[in-house]
Amino acid sequence: MAATTTALVRHTARAVAPVLPGPEDVVKAVNRALLNRPDAHGTGFVTLVYGQITPAPDGLDIALVRAGHTLPLHLDALRGARPVEAPGSLLGITAEPDVTLHHLRLRPRESLLLYTDGITEARDTDGEQFGEERLTNALTDAPRQPGSWPGKRTSR
Numbered sequence: 216m217a218a219t220t221t222a223l224v225r226h227t228a229r230a231v232a233p234v235l236p237g238p239e240d241v242v243k244a245v246n247r248a249l250l251n252r253p254d255a256h257g258t259g260f261v262t263l264v265y266g267q268i269t270p271a272p273d274g275l276d277i278a279l280v281r282a283g284h285t286l287p288l289h290l291d292a293l294r295g296a297r298p299v300e301a302p303g304s305l306l307g308i309t310a311e312p313d314v315t316l317h318h319l320r321l322r323p324r325e326s327l328l329l330y331t332d333g334i335t336e337a338r339d340t341d342g343e344q345f346g347e348e349r350l351t352n353a354l355t356d357a358p359r360q361p362g363s364w365p366g367k368r369t370s371r
Contacts, residue, residue, distance in 0.1 A: 216256065216257030216259075217257075219256045219257060220249070220252075220256070220257055220259065220261060223248055223249065223252060223256065224245050224248075224249070224261055224263065224306075227244060227245050227248040228241055228244075228245055228265060231244040231245075237267070237278060237316065238265050238266055238267055238278050238279060238280045238316060239280050239314045239315075239316050241265055241280075242263070242265050242280045242282055242303075242306070242312070242314050243312065243314060245261075245263070245265075245306060246282075246306040246307065246310075246312050247310075249261060249306055249307035250307060250310060258307075259307060260283070260305040260306060260307045260308050261282070261283075261305065261306045261307050262282060262283035262284035262285075262305060262306070263281075263282050263283075263284055263306065264279055264280070264281050264282070264284045264287055264301075264329050265279065265280050265282075266278055266279030266280065267279075271320065273320075273322055273323070274320055274321045274322040274323060274325070275320070275321040276318065276319075276320055277318070277319045277320070277321060277327065278316055278317070278318055279299075279301060279316075279317050279319065280301070280303060280314045280315065280316055280317070281299075281301040281302070281303040281315075281317070282303045282304060282305060282306045282312060282314060283303060283304055283305035283306070284303075284329075285330060285331065285332050285335065285347075286298035286299060286300070286301070286347075287299040287301070287327055287328060287329050288327070288328040288330075288350070288351065288354065289319065289321075289325070289326075289327060290325060290326040290327070290328060290354060291325050292322065292323070292324035292325055294355050295355065296328075296351045296354045296355050298347075299317065299319060299327070300317075301315065301317035302315050303315060328354070330350070334350060335347050335349075335350055
């Protein structure tokens with residue numbers, strides 16, 4: 216059933232995105248599709264992050280909606296990582312989900328990391344979860360490679 220739900224979400228978003236004005240409208244359309252799916256297609260909720268990226272003179276403008284998914288991480292050029300605080304409720308639960316549009320500017324040498332809870336909920340041999348803090352530390356403490364994010368490119 217999970218594959219059917221994933222297909223419904225993906226195909227609905229792709230079908231409506233060109234005709235709706237913004238990410239929040241697309242996410243609401245996905246929610247309606249989930250609520251109106253036949254019983255044979257399963258039930259349950261969905262989490263997602265959906266956004267639109269627009270080139271800007273000094274980077275990328277991102278308009279995104281988070282619906283119950285793990286918080287995206289904004290990785291800055293100085294090797295800092297901070298969660299993008301974008302509230303939003305699960306989809307497929309209620310007719311009026313809480314979807315809030317969040318705007319973000321990514322400047323050169325910055326990134327936006329979207330990840331699943333499979334990373335943060337992975338457990339070691341002692342049963343301890345990897346967690347958000349370890350993920351953030353792994354990203355900010357990784358050794359720099361010449362020419363890679365976010366270190367300076369070296370010329371040869």
